[in-house]
Amino acid sequence: MNELVRKLIDRLPLEFRVLYRQFLLRVIDLEALSIEANVPGFLGQFAGVLIMLSLVHSTVAYIGYVYIPMLERMAFLFHMQHYLIATTMLVVGLATVISWDSTFPDRRDVMVLSPLPLTPRLILTAKITASCAVLGLAILTLNVASGVMLPLILGAQSGPALGAFQTLPAWWFTIVAASAFLYGSVLTVQGLTALVLPRRIFLRLSAFLQLAAFGLFLGVYFVQPSITTPAAWDRPQSQWILASSPSYWFWAMFNQMNGTLPAELSWVAQRAWIGLGFAVSGAGLSLLLCYLRTMKKTVEEPDLVPGAGGLHWMPRLGGSLQDATAQFSIRCLTRSRQHRVAFAFYLAFVFGLAFSVVRGEMAAPGPIPISLDFMLPTFLMMFFAVVGLRNVFSLPISLTANWVLRTTQIRPPEKYVAATRGTLILFAVAPVWLLTACLSLRLRPVVEVANHLAVLALVGCIVAETCLIGFYKVPFTCSYLPGKANVQLFFWGSAIVLVALVIPCVEFEQRALRDANKFGFMVCILVGCALALHAYNDHRGKSAVIHFEEIPDEVITTLKLSG
Amino acid sequence: MLEIQHLYRSYRGIPAIQDVSFKVAAGEVVGFLGPNGAGKSTTVKIITGMLRPNDGRVLFEGCDIEEDMVSFRAQLGYVPEEAHLYTYMSGLEYLQLVGRLRGLDEALIEAKATRLLKLLSLESWQHSPISTYSKGMRQRVLIAAALLHDPKLLIFDEPLSGLDVVSGRLFKDLLQLLAAEGKAVIYISHVLEVVEQVCSRVIVIAKGRVLADAHPEELTRLMSLPNLESVFAQLVKQQDTRSIAQEMVEVMQIGNA
Numbered sequence: 021m022n023e024l025v026r027k028l029i030d031r032l033p034l035e036f037r038v039l040y041r042q043f044l045l046r047v048i049d050l051e052a053l054s055i056e057a058n059v060p061g062f063l064g065q066f067a068g069v070l071i072m073l074s075l076v077h078s079t080v081a082y083i084g085y086v087y088i089p090m091l092e093r094m095a096f097l098f099h100m101q102h103y104l105i106a107t108t109m110l111v112v113g114l115a116t117v118i119s120w121d122s123t124f125p126d127r128r129d130v131m132v133l134s135p136l137p138l139t140p141r142l143i144l145t146a147k148i149t150a151s152c153a154v155l156g157l158a159i160l161t162l163n164v165a166s167g168v169m170l171p172l173i174l175g176a177q178s179g180p181a182l183g184a185f186q187t188l189p190a191w192w193f194t195i196v197a198a199s200a201f202l203y204g205s206v207l208t209v210q211g212l213t214a215l216v217l218p219r220r221i222f223l224r225l226s227a228f229l230q231l232a233a234f235g236l237f238l239g240v241y242f243v244q245p246s247i248t249t250p251a252a253w254d255r256p257q258s259q260w261i262l263a264s265s266p267s268y269w270f271w272a273m274f275n276q277m278n279g280t281l282p283a284e285l286s287w288v289a290q291r292a293w294i295g296l297g298f299a300v301s302g303a304g305l306s307l308l309l310c311y312l313r314t315m316k317k318t319v320e321e322p323d324l325v326p327g328a329g330g331l332h333w334m335p336r337l338g339g340s341l342q343d344a345t346a347q348f349s350i351r352c353l354t355r356s357r358q359h360r361v362a363f364a365f366y367l368a369f370v371f372g373l374a375f376s377v378v379r380g381e382m383a384a385p386g387p388i389p390i391s392l393d394f395m396l397p398t399f400l401m402m403f404f405a406v407v408g409l410r411n412v413f414s415l416p417i418s419l420t421a422n423w424v425l426r427t428t429q430i431r432p433p434e435k436y437v438a439a440t441r442g443t444l445i446l447f448a449v450a451p452v453w454l455l456t457a458c459l460s461l462r463l464r465p466v467v468e469v470a471n472h473l474a475v476l477a478l479v480g481c482i483v484a485e486t487c488l489i490g491f492y493k494v495p496f497t498c499s500y501l502p503g504k505a506n507v508q509l510f511f512w513g514s515a516i517v518l519v520a521l522v523i524p525c526v527e528f529e530q531r532a533l534r535d536a537n538k539f540g541f542m543v544c545i546l547v548g549c550a551l552a553l554h555a556y557n558d559h560r561g562k563s564a565v566i567h568f569e570e571i572p573d574e575v576i577t578t579l580k581l582s583g
Numbered sequence: 584m585l586e587i588q589h590l591y592r593s594y595r596g597i598p599a600i601q602d603v604s605f606k607v608a609a610g611e612v613v614g615f616l617g618p619n620g621a622g623k624s625t626t627v628k629i630i631t632g633m634l635r636p637n638d639g640r641v642l643f644e645g646c647d648i649e650e651d652m653v654s655f656r657a658q659l660g661y662v663p664e665e666a667h668l669y670t671y672m673s674g675l676e677y678l679q680l681v682g683r684l685r686g687l688d689e690a691l692i693e694a695k696a697t698r699l700l701k702l703l704s705l706e707s708w709q710h711s712p713i714s715t716y717s718k719g720m721r722q723r724v725l726i727a728a729a730l731l732h733d734p735k736l737l738i739f740d741e742p743l744s745g746l747d748v749v750s751g752r753l754f755k756d757l758l759q760l761l762a763a764e765g766k767a768v769i770y771i772s773h774v775l776e777v778v779e780q781v782c783s784r785v786i787v788i789a790k791g792r793v794l795a796d797a798h799p800e801e802l803t804r805l806m807s808l809p810n811l812e813s814v815f816a817q818l819v820k821q822q823d824t825r826s827i828a829q830e831m832v833e834v835m836q837i838g839n840a
Contacts (some may be wrong), residue, residue, distance in 0.1 A: 059597070087591045145830050269696035348669075349678075355712075420667035428684040471649040 034147050035138060041106055043150035046122060063157075065129035066356060070111065070161035072158045077104060078169035083189070085173045097174060101274060101460035104166055105198055106267035110160060111197040113237035115158045115302050116206045118361055120230045123151045123207060124214060140311045142369065148307070151203075159199055167191060174278065197296050198270040206233060211306020212528055231559065234364050235371070242372035243379070262288050269295060306519065311496035337442045345439035346446055352496040353418045354445070358413055359496070366408020370452065371406075373397040377459050385465045386440050390533070394463060394525050395472060398456045402480045403518065405448040410487035413440070413495035424498050433492060441488055441557070442494055449480035468533040475529060478546040485553035492564040498508030584608045584767040585630070585736055590639035596665040598627040601608050603639070609735070612768040614782035614799070616775070620818050622791040623771055624664065627740055630663050630769070643736065657685065658727035664740040664771070666721035670714035674705050674724045677713060681728045690730070699727040703750075711803055716746030726754070737761060740771045755781055779811045789819040 029037070045114040077100075084096045125133075125143065133143055171191040175184035209229065214222050242263055247258045262268050262285070271294035275281035352359050363541045377397050381388065416422075456476055460469045531536035587653040590603040600622035607613045617623045628634035630641055632652050641648045669676060675696055692720060700709045701724040713721060722745050739758075743751050752765030758781045761768055772778055778785060781798045787795040795802060795818055802814045 021762060099837075248730065329648065340683040340686050341691070344680055347683075351672060352677065416671055417671070418667070422664070422668045423663055423667060424669075424681060425684065426662050427631050427656060428681060430653045430685060431651070 033142070036471055039133075039138070039143060039146035040150050040153075043122065043147050043509055044153060051463075067157065067161045070158065073107075074162055074165040074167070077166035078106075081166060081170050081173060086178075094178070095249045097170075098271075098275075099246055101174075102168060102246070102248050102267060103272040104163070104170060105270050105274070106244075108162055108195050108265055109198050109202050109270070110237055111158050111162050111243045112150075112155055113206075114204050114365070115155055116203055117237070119154060119232055120152060120361070121210070121226060123147050123307070123352050124210060141425065144307060144311050150343070154202065155203060156198060159195060159223055163192075167195065168500065169463055174280075187278055188499070190274055193277065194270050194274035197273065197292070198266070201266060201270070201292075201296045201299045204296075204303035208299060208302030208306050209233075211236065211303070211310050215309050215358055217304070225299060227360070228496065231360065231364060234361065234368065238368040238372060239375065240267075250282070253282075263291070266292070266295060273526075294308075335446060336447065337364070337439075338438070339435075341435055341482075342439045342442045345386065345436070346443045349443045350412070350494045353412070359415060359417065362415060363408060366404050366411070369404040369408075370401045371399045371457075374455060374459060381459070381462050384462075387462050389461045389463045390465075390468050390472060391458070392526055392530060394460070395529060396522065398452075398459075398472075398476055399479060399522055399526060401450065401456070401517070402476060403483055405452045406444060406483040408479060409444060409448040410484075410491070411493070413493070414498065415496065416499055417496045419497075419499055419568070425494055425497060425566065429566060432562065433564045433566050434558050436494060436566050437488060437492065437557055437561035437564070440491065440493075443486060443495060444484040445481070445580045449477070453477055454478060472529070472535050475542070475546065476541070478550055481550045482546065484551060484556055485550060488557045489553075492566055493568070494566065496572055497568055499566045584644060585769075586642040587630070588640050588642065589741040590629055590636045591627065591790055592629060592636045592638075593632065594630055595652070600788075600811055603791070603793055604786065605786050605793060605796055607736075607767045607769060609765045609767050610762050611784060612762045612770055612782050614785040615771045615779040616770055616778065616790065616815060617786060617788035621819070623788060624740075626788070627738060627769075627771065627792075630738065631659060632656060644687060645652065657710045657732070658735040660732070660734035662722075662725045662729045662737075662739045662742050664744075666718060667724055667743070668713050668724060671712055673708075673710045673712055674700055674716070674720075674727075675709040678728055678731060682731055685732045687732060693704075695731055696727070699730065703727055719747055719750060726757075727763070734766070734767075738769045738771075741773070742770075743772065743774060743777065751777075775811045775815060785811065787818050790834055794818045819829045 065399070084100065085093065088096050126145070129143070141415050157183070162236070168188070170391045171187040172184050174191075208259040213225060213229065217225065244261060244267070245252075245258075247253050247255075247261060248271070253262060262272075271286055272281055272285050272288035273292035276286065281289060289526055334343075334350065336343050337346050351365055375393055380393055453473065453476060457473055460473065462464065465544075528538075529542065532542045585607040587603060587605050592599050603622070605613070615623055615626070624633065625804065627638050632648060632655065634651075640735050643655050643658070643687065646655075669680070673732060674748060678696035678700070679692055682696065687695075697706075697709075700706055703726065705720060705723055707725075708716065708720065714722065716724070726739075726742060729739075737803050742754060755777060757771065758768060762783070763789055769780060770778065782799060783804060785795070785797065785799050786793060795814075797805070799814075803810060806814050808814050808817060
């Protein structure tokens with residue numbers, strides 16, 4: 021088998037294979053990785069998370085099928101189908117956002133590849149193949165178990181006449197079609213915008229479009245209600261959701277192919293077919309026009325254009341090192357595509373939780389009492405924002421430019437720790453706290469709300485201090501060594517700890533809000549923890565060395581021939 | 584002002600520099616020359632505190648820099664060989680970052696950065712991202728960043744790389760004025776005509792060892808050679824470039840019918 025695959029690959033032109041590999045690796049910023057980084061291992065970590073999710077999905081589907089009573093089973097299976105289609109579309113959407121701009125040639129591609137004897141068609145094919153390979157890997161790993169289990173269950177449910185022989189291909193066709201729809205739509209928007217707008221304006225707008233797409237995918241996924249029961253889809257207010265939500269279109273498409281779609285929803289399936297047609301032809305047209313016109317526009321773009329003055333206000337934290345660190349961080353976050361997307365991933369959780377709170381408040385007619393439904397999401401929002409920002413700090417922006425930080429290190433290390441602390445509080449703790457304060461305007465009694473906000477601020481400081489333990493780096497400067505952080509272990513470990521600890525703690529807080537003694541005790545404990553962690557970080561910072569590499573310099577400057 | 588004493592540094596047992604010693608006095612421009620791989624970059628990295636020597640020490644105003652690196656760095660201005668900058672920042676933002684990292688007052692940073700950018704003909708581009716700058720423009724940003732805090736010691740590693748003729752002339756004049764202001768300057772370059780013009784002393788290093796340390800005129804007189812280029816070629820035992828070039832052409836033609 022391996023021999024056959026190798027022979028098939030060898031039949032492809034060498035130039036295509038070289039370009040394909042180059043474009044594939046570009047999804048990850050290789051310059052951000054430590055010299056000992058293992059790229060396949062890095063991709064494997066993410067594939068592992070998706071496979072784990074797939075296993076969880078298939079287990080849930082099987083348990084539901086076995087234990088849910090017959091009458092409710094079909095509704096459960098409809099819900100499961102929609103959930104899996106929506107989740108696949110979300111993952112494809114996120115992959116599209118992460119590899120934003122990678123399908124269209126950028127200035128570097130044009131300047132480097134144009135002088136070489138390569139046809140635009142070859143570059144185009146290699147680019148599309150590389151993008152499809154990344155998306156294909158994401159789709160396959162996310163559906164590796166659930167994409168077999170659910171069709172088997174549905175096949176058994178539908179009876180021996182249909183069976184899995186019909187359900188399995190219908191399922192996989194739907195998954196691929198839904199992914200192609202999303203990918204095609206993004207390409208269409210990007211391609212047409214690049215064509216219509218001047219290059220410089222397009223580049224600026226593209227960054228906003230990327231974030232907007234990110235927010236849209238996550239917002240729709242978290243906010244849209246479940247309408248997979250006959251009672252739900254018959255409601256008048258559900259009609260616009262069915263008409264406008266692509267995940268429901270493709271859910272209907274699958275059921276149409278499977279022969280289980282209620283007749284009154286055939287118009288929803290029709291939308292999926294029309295949408296798919298538009299997205300695929302739009303993407304094809306965009307790519308064609310791009311390679312005919314946009315590449316030419318890129319070459320004709322002037323090399324040097326004076327920049328506009330504009331508004332250049334930046335937040336000030338007091339000290340010059342604190343200002344430098346905070347401003348350096350905010351510029352990294354706003355101007356680097358990868359850092360922006362990485363932070364947006366965590367912010368998506370924050371806004372998803374905020375949306376859930378808003379939805380609950382909107383449903384109530386007047387002021388509502390503060391409850392667990394409000395308190396729990398606010399702590400989770402704080403956790404995701406602070407831990408997310410701390411994780412994004414670990415991704416360097418330009419390792420080669422770090423020499424300037426080394427040669428200007430004229431302050432003791434604890435000052436750098438303090439500057440990083442200030443940045444974490446300014447860009448993670450403070451915004452989440454303000455957002456929570458805005459969300460709590462309709463909550464009563466006011467004193468309890470104010471007390472909760474005080475507790476949240478303290479918890480934010482504790483999470484920030486915890487994140488600083490062992491972090492003796494300037495944000496965005498140290499090389500990244502995949503595997504060292506044990507992403508999977510950290511991800512699942514944090515999830516378990518959060519579930520185990522946060523709920524009882526929030527229940528205690530709810531009781532404490534109504535009891536002055538308990539509240540005083542709780543605040544004393546939190547202040548004590550925050551101060552202890554602060555003192556610990558300051559003390560350790562005094563003897564720390566600010567490092568810019570995950571591995572010692574010696575390894576970088578040698579070829580390790582003896583090892 | 585700066586004294587390098589018996590520096591030794593190896594990478595996994597392979598020595599990069601051995602017993603490198605020299606002095607740079609205030610008001611002196613010292614040329615630091617050597618072929619590729621001679622050990623110049625290793626020496627400069629040790630002087631700037633980015634690398635630690637295995638042996639030997641660097642004294643600045645009589646004190647070992649290892650004992651008070653912070654004070655030493657506050658007096659150091661450095662222009663590296665490659666113009667590695669945070670390219671998503673504008674030229675002005677980069678200078679602001681460097682100024683703040685060096686603890687300068689905000690008003691001072693603003694005044695100095697704006698004027699330096701104007702003097703280096705970067706005023707129109709000060710708000711453009713560095714990623715759009717040409718090599719020469721990036722080099723000018725580096726020079727401005729090195730001068731921002733009025734350092735006592737300046738190290739310029741190939742500063743003329745990418746600069747146009749006017750900027751090159753400006754830089755040569757700048758070097759002489761910096762020396763006149765009492766700054767100690769280490770100037771690394773492969774353009775020997777410029778070194779001959781601006782340096783009061785030349786140090787030649789090859790295979791990690793200092794081969795010569797004298798005034799350019801003294802070197803040419805002692806070795807009875809017409810110019811510094813000939814002296815350099817003689818000292819580092821430069822290969823027969825003509826025959827190497829001939830061989831390269833032959834290699835290029837391998838496989839031709």
